[in-house]
Amino acid sequence: GAVVSQHPSWVICKSGTSVKIECRSLDFQATTMFWYRQFPKQSLMLMATSNEGSKATYEQGVEKDKFLINHASLTLSTLTVTSAHPEDSSFYICSASDLTGLEKLFFGSGTQLSVL
């Protein structure tokens, strides 16, 4: 099956710094990528949808200036958490759909962000 690589797997940073998370589709072209946030023992919450070459669409309540998303190519999307604070600590997961249909989603392995 298709592979989505997400890096880093975990990151610890100081409050006020920015952190970039990468999501790559390794063996297919991803026209659309999705970014989720997951708190412990809870479900995945969609943060934003990014389409290659256009601005991301953010879900209600998600600060687009805080969570910068770039989808510059068909194989790479990045999420940058700017000026991170402890409340941004969470598990972030990306997923991607290929050109065959949006009903097939492939997930990255996730990134655990801890802000001190």
Add this chain to the structure above:
Amino acid sequence: AQTVTQSQPEMSVQEAETVTLSCTYDTSENNYYLFWYKQPPSRQMILVIRQEAYKQQNATENRFSVNFQKAAKSFSLKISDSQLGDTAMYFCAFKAGAQKLVFGQGTRLTINP
């Protein structure tokens, strides 16, 4: 807006038993997809099974099968001959066309030896 409801926060069964996880959804769409995802302790999301709403036949994947009741908007997952490796969070999810994937709250399943 579509909603997905999993009414069982936690379930626990003995190894080799059969277990059924419940899922209901609400939508006005006629064509859509339903999914069950597994999230083990590694937290990698794994697609377990997928059902296309226009197909009446219930999907099966080895020990995993679904009971899809379109009129009742119900989509339960049955795991037969459960194994220790089935221990995980299970999420039911719904998707219609280009709309976003909507997840249920999840069911934490524990398989006991």
